[in-house]
Amino acid sequence: MVAQLETPGLNSTLSLPYSVEGLVQVFTSSQRSFFTSVMAQALRIAGQGTPVLIVQFLKGGIRQGHERPTQMGQHLDWIRCDLLRYIDNSELDAAESQALQQLWQHTQKVVNEGKYSLLLLDELSLAISFGLIPETEVLEFLSHRPPHVDIILTGSQMPQSLLDVADQITEIRRSHQP
Numbered sequence: 001m002v003a004q005l006e007t008p009g010l011n012s013t014l015s016l017p018y019s020v021e022g023l024v025q026v027f028t029s030s031q032r033s034f035f036t037s038v039m040a041q042a043l044r045i046a047g048q049g050t051p052v053l054i055v056q057f058l059k060g061g062i063r064q065g066h067e068r069p070t071q072m073g074q075h076l077d078w079i080r081c082d083l084l085r086y087i088d089n090s091e092l093d094a095a096e097s098q099a100l101q102q103l104w105q106h107t108q109k110v111v112n113e114g115k116y117s118l119l120l121l122d123e124l125s126l127a128i129s130f131g132l133i134p135e136t137e138v139l140e141f142l143s144h145r146p147p148h149v150d151i152i153l154t155g156s157q158m159p160q161s162l163l164d165v166a167d168q169i170t171e172i173r174r175s176h177q178p
């Protein structure tokens with residue numbers, strides 16, 4: 001994973017004898033029980049000093065919008081949609097829709113500023129599936145992100161277009177029934 005390499009700060013440049021290009025990783029499953037392993041990867045990378053941003057699009061309930069990120073250590077920021085509830089369908093009122101769009105716009109802005117080297121977009125596929133974030137905007141964002149940024153996309157129902165641009169796809173399946 002490229003995010004383990006030292007990456008440039010906002011006002012510096014990284015000089016390596018080779019070019020480093022970030023990866024797009026997809027973690028998908030029909031069950032919603034794999035966030036722990038993805039989160040462990042983000043914590044490990046942040047613990048090594050790489051700036052990490054975790055964005056949870058559909059989780060709310062704790063008043064943790066982009067203005068109030070949870071900071072876990074010096075290198076990990078975690079933000080959620082500033083909602084009072086968990087989003088489980090496409091039916092949002094105007095305030096909820098605005099909160100989700102603000103989170104998406106903020107995410108694009110800080111990544112394009114070069115603030116983070118690893119970006120974890122949790123349940124992005126469901127936000128796309130519900131029609132809350134346009135798939136074309138996500139593809140545009142992925143193709144124009146800073147070259148050193150690794151991105152992890154999670155969720156069930158991952159659109160084929162995102163699978164097509166992924167460098168690595170991990171499908172988590174249950175091997176037995178409880």
